[in-house]
Each structure stands twice: as structure tokens, then as C-alpha cells.
Amino acid sequence: MKKFTCVEDLHNLQSALQEAAEIKQNRFKFDSLGKNKTLLMIFFNSSLRTRLSTQKAASNLGMNVIVLDINQGAWQLETERGVIMDGDKPEHLLEAIPVMGCYCDIIGVRSFAQFKDRDYDYNEVILNQFIKYSGKPVFSMEAATRHPLQSFADLITIEEYKKTDKPKVVMSWAPHPKALPQAVPNSFAEWMNATDYDFVITHPKGYELDPSFVGKAKVEYNQMKALEEADFVYAKNWAAYSGDNYGKVLNMDRSWTISEKHMAVTNNAYFMHCLPVRRNMIVTDDVIESNQSIVIPEAANREISATVVLKRLIESL
Amino acid sequence: MKKFTCVEDLHNLQSALQEAAEIKQNRFKFDSLGKNKTLLMIFFNSSLRTRLSTQKAASNLGMNVIVLDINQGAWQLETERGVIMDGDKPEHLLEAIPVMGCYCDIIGVRSFAQFKDRDYDYNEVILNQFIKYSGKPVFSMEAATRHPLQSFADLITIEEYKKTDKPKVVMSWAPHPKALPQAVPNSFAEWMNATDYDFVITHPKGYELDPSFVGKAKVEYNQMKALEEADFVYAKNWAAYSGDNYGKVLNMDRSWTISEKHMAVTNNAYFMHCLPVRRNMIVTDDVIESNQSIVIPEAANREISATVVLKRLIESL
Amino acid sequence: MKKFTCVEDLHNLQSALQEAAEIKQNRFKFDSLGKNKTLLMIFFNSSLRTRLSTQKAASNLGMNVIVLDINQGAWQLETERGVIMDGDKPEHLLEAIPVMGCYCDIIGVRSFAQFKDRDYDYNEVILNQFIKYSGKPVFSMEAATRHPLQSFADLITIEEYKKTDKPKVVMSWAPHPKALPQAVPNSFAEWMNATDYDFVITHPKGYELDPSFVGKAKVEYNQMKALEEADFVYAKNWAAYSGDNYGKVLNMDRSWTISEKHMAVTNNAYFMHCLPVRRNMIVTDDVIESNQSIVIPEAANREISATVVLKRLIESL
Numbered sequence: 001m002k003k004f005t006c007v008e009d010l011h012n013l014q015s016a017l018q019e020a021a022e023i024k025q026n027r028f029k030f031d032s033l034g035k036n037k038t039l040l041m042i043f044f045n046s047s048l049r050t051r052l053s054t055q056k057a058a059s060n061l062g063m064n065v066i067v068l069d070i071n072q073g074a075w076q077l078e079t080e081r082g083v084i085m086d087g088d089k090p091e092h093l094l095e096a097i098p099v100m101g102c103y104c105d106i107i108g109v110r111s112f113a114q115f116k117d118r119d120y121d122y123n124e125v126i127l128n129q130f131i132k133y134s135g136k137p138v139f140s141m142e143a144a145t146r147h148p149l150q151s152f153a154d155l156i157t158i159e160e161y162k163k164t165d166k167p168k169v170v171m172s173w174a175p176h177p178k179a180l181p182q183a184v185p186n187s188f189a190e191w192m193n194a195t196d197y198d199f200v201i202t203h204p205k206g207y208e209l210d211p212s213f214v215g216k217a218k219v220e221y222n223q224m225k226a227l228e229e230a231d232f233v234y235a236k237n238w239a240a241y242s243g244d245n246y247g248k249v250l251n252m253d254r255s256w257t258i259s260e261k262h263m264a265v266t267n268n269a270y271f272m273h274c275l276p277v278r279r280n281m282i283v284t285d286d287v288i289e290s291n292q293s294i295v296i297p298e299a300a301n302r303e304i305s306a307t308v309v310l311k312r313l314i315e316s317l
Numbered sequence: 318m319k320k321f322t323c324v325e326d327l328h329n330l331q332s333a334l335q336e337a338a339e340i341k342q343n344r345f346k347f348d349s350l351g352k353n354k355t356l357l358m359i360f361f362n363s364s365l366r367t368r369l370s371t372q373k374a375a376s377n378l379g380m381n382v383i384v385l386d387i388n389q390g391a392w393q394l395e396t397e398r399g400v401i402m403d404g405d406k407p408e409h410l411l412e413a414i415p416v417m418g419c420y421c422d423i424i425g426v427r428s429f430a431q432f433k434d435r436d437y438d439y440n441e442v443i444l445n446q447f448i449k450y451s452g453k454p455v456f457s458m459e460a461a462t463r464h465p466l467q468s469f470a471d472l473i474t475i476e477e478y479k480k481t482d483k484p485k486v487v488m489s490w491a492p493h494p495k496a497l498p499q500a501v502p503n504s505f506a507e508w509m510n511a512t513d514y515d516f517v518i519t520h521p522k523g524y525e526l527d528p529s530f531v532g533k534a535k536v537e538y539n540q541m542k543a544l545e546e547a548d549f550v551y552a553k554n555w556a557a558y559s560g561d562n563y564g565k566v567l568n569m570d571r572s573w574t575i576s577e578k579h580m581a582v583t584n585n586a587y588f589m590h591c592l593p594v595r596r597n598m599i600v601t602d603d604v605i606e607s608n609q610s611i612v613i614p615e616a617a618n619r620e621i622s623a624t625v626v627l628k629r630l631i632e633s634l
Numbered sequence: 635m636k637k638f639t640c641v642e643d644l645h646n647l648q649s650a651l652q653e654a655a656e657i658k659q660n661r662f663k664f665d666s667l668g669k670n671k672t673l674l675m676i677f678f679n680s681s682l683r684t685r686l687s688t689q690k691a692a693s694n695l696g697m698n699v700i701v702l703d704i705n706q707g708a709w710q711l712e713t714e715r716g717v718i719m720d721g722d723k724p725e726h727l728l729e730a731i732p733v734m735g736c737y738c739d740i741i742g743v744r745s746f747a748q749f750k751d752r753d754y755d756y757n758e759v760i761l762n763q764f765i766k767y768s769g770k771p772v773f774s775m776e777a778a779t780r781h782p783l784q785s786f787a788d789l790i791t792i793e794e795y796k797k798t799d800k801p802k803v804v805m806s807w808a809p810h811p812k813a814l815p816q817a818v819p820n821s822f823a824e825w826m827n828a829t830d831y832d833f834v835i836t837h838p839k840g841y842e843l844d845p846s847f848v849g850k851a852k853v854e855y856n857q858m859k860a861l862e863e864a865d866f867v868y869a870k871n872w873a874a875y876s877g878d879n880y881g882k883v884l885n886m887d888r889s890w891t892i893s894e895k896h897m898a899v900t901n902n903a904y905f906m907h908c909l910p911v912r913r914n915m916i917v918t919d920d921v922i923e924s925n926q927s928i929v930i931p932e933a934a935n936r937e938i939s940a941t942v943v944l945k946r947l948i949e950s951l
Binding site for chain 3: 345348365366368369370372373376377494569571593594595596597598605606612613616617619620
């Protein structure tokens with residue numbers, strides 16, 4: 001595996017899940033695989049879970065880790081040819097990125113959507129610059145349009161908890177006071193579509209996701225109807241994607257907050273969320289504290305998904 | 318040892334001191350004990366000595382280390398149930414802390430007194446949240462009311478330098494331009510009270526410490542009288558503890574600055590301070606540069622105390 | 635080797651170059667030499683290349699690394715005796731630096747010229763404080779007047795690419811919008827003077843470097859004449875050194891920008907720059923993208939020079 005930015009990069013999902021199970025059994029099984037291999041983690045956006053879990057995964061494999069925090073404003077790389085660089089931009093990407101690649105074996109990049117220009121965001125400009133120019137395998141630690149380490153951990157978690165071969169999984173929009181990127185819901189949809197689960201997306205009108213991520217999923221605007229007989233409820237907020245509303249919060253309708261009333265129509269579903277979660281906006285205290293809430297095991301699986309991904313990238317060197 | 322926040326956590330002080338001496342002889346004696354164990358160091362307050370010495374200690378044991386700097390203002394965790402989280406606080410402690418615990422084996426926390434609310438400070442709210450919710454062994458890298466890694470290093474140092482079985486140790490308040498927490502003096506008193514040393518505390522009226530830390534120590538308001546025949550002089554500033562004066566600087570009386578005049582009445586005492594120290598406020602140049610000053614060996618013992626503590630926490634896993 | 639701040643510290647340059655070649659062949663050849671050795675990297679100025687390459691070099695040798703970022707403004711150490719420290723400076727260097735030395739085996743320091751006081755800069759006050767008071771081997775990660783890890787990497791690169799025993803190497807000033815220190819050109823001159831290359835410096839009037847660094851180099855004010863038959867063109871901007879102009883940008887004459895016209899008079903020279911580089915100020919797109927541009931291999935050799943230096947410092951312990 002030469003890069004990891006989306007579900008396709010894993011190729012055979014079943015074998016990846018088997019590898020995850022094997023590593024979860026003994027997360028230090030490959031603890032000398034990463035000897036004398038250096039991971040460079042580059043953060044354009046701050047991170048808690050992703051940083052800790054990826055650093056832990058690298059340790060599991062015996063890698064060295066270098067963390068680089070780049071203030072988003074500070075990444076003023078010139079990208080054009082012919083520009084006389086006498087202004088704010090001190091370096092051209094054609095020097096900056098290959099140089100970073102010199103001092104490491106694998107690069108992780110976190111770079112969120114900025115909600116200024118949908119095309120810029122959805123073209124994954126920064127992530128793709130690293131893939132094109134660094135000369136090293138690159139993986140996403142959440143990019144503008146996808147968060148594949150999260151989605152892989154979500155899938156591992158569903159596989160661990162599912163009681164039927166083809167569970168019904170419902171991803172429900174829920175309210176939030178701030179405008180959040182679509183990376184997590186896009187990515188979750190992409191990964192669910194790669195399984196044979198019964199996958200349903202529900203959200204208020206206006207929150208339609210990019211059709212290329214929605215794919216074969218069923219979209220149901222009636223939240224309660226969508227949740228009927230669900231085996232897993234995956235709650236998440238996102239800002240609007242469509243047209244001029246791109247990046248906007250259209251409403252904060254708290255009837256969409258996942259409550260016991262919502263869970264009651266499910267098939268005693270498990271509750272999932274990628275965290276951090278705002279209680280009583282996304283989900284009530286009662287639901288997230290219930291026995292059916294698996295948000296902590298889901299977070300813990302971030303270490304497992306990152307270990308599998310790093311292992312495969314090392315093996316490709 | 319499942320936590321380390323105060324002297325009681327070490328149980329048998331003599332065996333801990335023996336372990337310290339053994340590690341000082343060969344600080345890499347247990348360098349494979351920490352293999353595949355990850356230490357998460359969480360700083361709510363900045364740190365130089367504690368960060369370096371604890372990270373060095375973890376290296377001595379072969380651990381992996383992840384450092385997390387949390388701006389104090391940024392740690393806005395919701396702690397209540399039922400709150401609709403539509404404001405500044407992005408996460409509830411019931412999710413945030415267990416998640417951090419997922420990605421490590423041991424957690425160190427530094428969180429100072431804030432001097433806004435004495436009860437909040439003295440209840441060690443943040444430290445105790447980590448103990449209660451992280452699911453992992455927690456140790457203090459200086460909390461609101463104690464600094465046990467410092468006190469343990471202080472005790473190791475006294476044991477190394479003492480010339481009699483029961484030395485006279487005098488902790489003296491000294492002036493400082495800013496309001497400093499009571500963590501170091503509280504903790505030093507607690508540790509001295511756990512020995513059979515002759516322990517005396519001296520300070521101006523108004524600087525009385527919490528009686529539960531003063532314990533069986535003798536309090537002497539006359540500094541010169543307190544220092545007579547001392548074997549060790551432990552200088553430290555602290556802000557007032559009592560009543561409405563909590564967290565206030567009551568005076569900066571430089572007659573309390575430890576000078577040669579003060580040292581002259583001692584039994585050729587050693588001079589100690591936890592550092593950083595303001596010269597000619599806390600102590601004169603002449604005293605801190607004298608042969609009797611042991612502030613650098615005392616600082617160096619921070620590596621030893623941290624190695625013992627981490628070793629014991631690893632052994633409990 | 636007990637310190638590394640200038641070319642003399644390497645003693646025999648030929649044996650250092652042989653060691654570099656040996657390490658480049660297998661950069662993990664000495665990967666257990668640094669076991670249980672801790673490198674403390676102290677940054678008074680921000681860093682990308684130096685930080686990554688030095689951290690990678692330490693990993694190559696199996697060292698532990700602690701990175702300390704010190705905001706330049708924050709390093710308010712008192713240096714005088716007798717001062718009553720009741721102001722902004724919380725610590726005296728006589729305590730602060732020995733304490734840092736307690737928790738590591740080797741110290742790297744980055745501290746740039748501040749352009750406020752030429753004597754202060756050229757006396758390398760901060761670097762020398764660490765050498766004098768830390769008790770540990772110290773190396774420069776770019777100081778006020780030299781950048782020896784860069785110059786060593788430059789020399790390694792020239793040795794790899796040179797086609798004749800005594801190549802002609804031309805260091806050319808080039809325009810830049812900001813005032814840059816002389817550390818890189820001083821240091822490059824010092825290292826070139828330690829070889830038997832034909833070394834020429836060219837710059838506009840007013841940009842004369844400190845004569846002690848210029849040494850036996852030929853200074854030629856006519857840039858085109860200087861470049862004739864050059865085998866290597868080393869471009870770099872620097873601010874004025876002389877007299878009242880110290881630290882000033884005297885002009886931004888873009889006729890000095892290295893272009894194809896300049897390269898045409900050379901002996902098909904290789905183009906070098908320490909990076910980051912401002913295109914079309916220092917050098918045109920065409921030249922830096924040409925086959926003769928070796929800026930990326932030059933940057934990659936930073937890992938090699940740092941590995942040699944750390945190896946020698948470890949061997950001296």
C-alpha cells in the first residue's frame with residue numbers, strides 16, 4: 001500500500017479486517033517491523049485523538065515519530081511558476097515538500113476543509129501536493145473530504161459488535177452550533193458502501209452530501225423512519241454541502257438530537273460517534289451513557305486502524 | 318503502585334529510597350521494563366525541569382512518551398449532566414478523559430492551583446478527574462496542592478548529604494514578587510513529616526500553610542531562631558493560604574532572603590531550593606554559589622525520583 | 635569531539651568526509667551507539683530542516699530526543715551577579731543551564747543573530763553560555779555567526795558531485811526582501827577555506843563579510859566575472875555586516891538573481907542553496923528546476939552531516 005486516503009487504498013476489506021483483528025489480539029506482534037523507520041506527522045489542524053492514536057500505533061510497530069505542527073496561516077507556500085517571491089511566501093512547494101520527504105519514511109497529513117472554496121477543498125489540494133511531491137508514502141490523518149482512519153476504526157467496531165451478517169447501519173445528522181466539515185460523514189458513507197450492510201443516511205433537507213459519497217446508500221429524510229430496526233446509529237453533524245450553502249449551518253433543530261425516543265424504534269441499536277461529541281445537541285446524556293453506547297471502544301479502535309495502515313505502508317517501502 | 322500523588326502512595330519510604338539509590342547507581346538497570354509501554358504527559362501548565370526529567374526517566378525505562386500541551390484556557394470540559402452543549406465547551410470529561418486513557422499505559426498530569434477558588438484548588442479537581450475516569454495509573458507532575466516528584470527528589474538529596482541520622486531540616490519562606498502556589502511547601506512538609514527528621518517551618522505571620530500539611534512540624538515565626546543548628550535550609554516562597562488572603566502576596570520582606578548571616582547560625586547547613594530561584598530575593602548570590610549549595614544535585618535527582626515512580630507504576634500494570 | 639560549532643571542531647576534514655560516506659552507505663550502521671543517550675534540542679528560533687534532519691540523525695543512532703522550543707522573548711535569563719531578581723527574569727543562567735544539562739547527554743542549540751548589537755551576535759553569547767555552563771557536549775544547530783551542520787552537508791554534496799579535484803566554487807550574494815543573518819555565508823566561507831578548492835565570493839559593494847570568515851577567499855565584485863568557469867554556484871542572501879549598516883538590506887538588485895544567463899558562463903556548474911529559497915529573487919525557476927540543481931540532495935545531506943556529528947559527540951562521552 002503506497003498511500004492511504006480512502007477505502008479503495010485498502011483493496012480487500014476483509015483481509016484488512018482480519019489484519020486488524022490479529023493486531024488487536026497482540027498489538028505488539030510487529031514491534032520490530034518499524035525499526036529505523038521514521039514517521040513524520042504533519043498537522044495543519046490541531047488534533048487530540050488522531051495524534052495520540054497514530055503516535056501510539058507507530059510505537060506499536062517500533063517506529064520513530066516526528067510531529068510537526070504547522071499553523072494553518074503559516075503554510076504560505078508558493079505554488080505558481082514565474083512569481084517573484086518578494087512577498088509573504090518564503091518557500092515554494094517544489095522545494096518544501098521534497099525536503100520533508102528527505103528526513104522520513106512515511107508521512108501523515110492532517111488538513112481540514114477551509115470552507116472558503118468548495119473546489120479547493122474537494123480537490124484535496126494540500127494532501128495531493130504531499131502525495132505528488134514528497135517522494136514518500138502518504139496517509140490521511142483527516143483531510144478536507146475524508147477521514148479514513150476514523151472510518152476504518154468505525155468499521156472494525158461494527159464488525160466486533162454486529163449480531164447479524166448484514167446489520168442495518170443508520171448515519172444520522174444531528175445539530176451542532178458550529179460549521180463542521182463533511183469529512184467524517186463522507187468517509188463513513190464511502191466505507192459503508194464498500195460493505196454489504198444495509199446503510200441509510202438521514203438528515204434534514206439541505207444537508208445533502210456530495211452524491212459521489214452517498215453512492216448506493218438510501219437517503220431518508222424522515223429520521224424516525226430511517227432509525228426503525230437499526231442495529232447501529234452513527235450520529236454526526238455536518239455543515240451544508242450544496243451550492244451557495246456550502247459550509248453553512250442551516251439549522252440547529254434539536255428534534256434531531258439522538259434520544260431514548262429515537263433509540264426506542266431501533267433494534268436495540270448500538271450508539272456510535274467519532275468524538276468529540278456535544279451532549280444534548282448530538283445525543284442525550286442517557287443515550288451516550290447507556291450500555292448500548294460504544295463510543296469509547298470505537299475511539300480505542302483508532303489505534304488499531306492506524307497500526308494496520310502504518311504496517312502496510314512500511315511493508316511497501 | 319496504582320497512582321502517585323502524595324507520600325502515602327509510596328507506602329514504605331525506606332524501600333523507595335533504596336530503590337532510588339539502586340537506580341542512581343545504574344539508571345538503565347530497568348531499561349527494558351518499559352518496552353511497549355507508553356507514557357502520556359499532559360501539561361496544563363508549562364514546565365521545563367519536570368518535563369525534561371520525567372521524559373528522561375521514561376527513556377531510562379525504555380518507554381515511549383507522548384507529550385500533550387494543553388493551554389489552560391483551552392481545557393473547557395463540560396462536567397455537568399443535562400447541559401445542552403451549544404457553547405464554548407466542545408467535549409464532556411466523560412468522553413475526553415477515557416479516550417486519552419485508550420492510547421497510553423500511564424498518565425502524568427501537571428495542573429497548578431489557579432487561586433480563584435481555594436476549595437476548587439484544594440480538591441484537586443483536574444487531577445482527580447484523571448484518576449477517576451482515565452482507567453489508567455495517574456501520577457502528579459505538580460498539582461494544585463502537592464509536587465510529590467519534587468519532594469521525593471528532595472528527600473533523596475537529603476539522604477545523600479545528611480551527616481546525622483536525624484538532621485534538622487528548616488523550610489523557610491522567602492520573598493518573591495509574584496503569587497506562587499503552596500504545592501511545593503505543602504508537599505515538602507508532608508514528606509518531611511513522614512520521616513523522623515527534626516523538621517521546622519518558618520515564615521512571617523499570615524503565611525500559615527494548611528494545617529493538614531503542617532502536621533507535626535514545629536512552626537517558628539522567628540526565622541533566625543528557626544535556623545539555629547539547621548543541617549538543611551530549604552528556601553521557598555508561597556502565597557498566603559488563609560481565608561480571604563488566599564493566593565495573595567502579603568509582603569516581600571527582604572530580611573527573609575537567605576544570606577550568609579542566616580547560614581552562619583546553622584550547623585554549616587546545606588542550602589536547597591526546587592528552582593527556578595530568584596537570586597537576592599529568595600537567596601543571595603553568595604549562598605547559592607557556595608560549596609554548601611546543593612540545588613543542582615537536587616534538580617538532578619528529579620530524574621531519579623521520576624524513574625522510581627514510573628518503574629513502580631509500570632510494575633503495577 | 636566535545637563540541638561542534640565550527641569547521642575546526644572536526645579536526646581532520648578528510649576523515650570526517652570518509653565517515654560521512656560510510657554513514658550514507660548505511661545510515662543505521664551505528665544504530666545502537668546512542669542507546670540510553672538523550673539528545674536535548676533547544677530552539678530559540680523556529681526550524682524545519684534542521685529540526686527534522688537532526689531528529690532523524692539521532693534516530694539513526696538509536697538516541698532518545700527531547701525537543702524544547704523556547705520563544706526567543708521568553709528566554710529572559712539573568713546573567714549578572716548581585717541583581718535583585720524582582721522583575722521579569724525568573725531564573726539565572728547559572729541555575730537554568732546546568733539543570734538542562736542534568737537531563738541529557740548532548741545539547742543542540744539554535745540561536746540566530748538578532749541584529750541589535752553586532753558584538754553580542756558575533757560573541758555568540760547564548761551558544762557560549764551553554765558550552766560554558768551546561769556540563770555537556772554542545773553543538774550548533776545554527777548560531778549567530780555560523781551554521782556548521784549546513785556547511786558540512788554542503789561540503790559532502792560538493793565532494794559527491796565534483797568532477798575535478800579542485801573545483802571552482804563561487805558563493806554569490808543574491809537579493810531577498812528581508813534582512814538575513816550572515817551565519818550561512820560566513821560558515822560556508824569558513825568550510826571552503828578549509829579545503830583546497832578554488833573559492834570565490836561575489837557580492838555588491840557594501841555586503842562585505844567579516845574578514846575573519848572571508849580569509850583567503852578571492853572577493854570579486856563583478857558577479858559575471860566571478861562565475862566564469864565555476865563548477866558550483868552557491869547562492870545566498872545576507873544583510874550587510876559592515877559598520878552602521880549591520881543587519882540592513884542595502885538593495886534588492888535583481889540583476890544578481892541567478893539565471894540561465896549567469897549559469898551560461900560557468901563550467902556547466904551545479905546550483906546549490908541551503909533552502910528555503912525565494913524563487914526569482916535568489917534564482918530563477920529555470921535554474922532551480924534544471925538538471926544541474928542539486929538543492930534537494932544538498933538538503934538530504936543534512937541528515938548525514940548531523941549523524942556524523944552526533945556519532946562523534948557520543949563517542950566522546
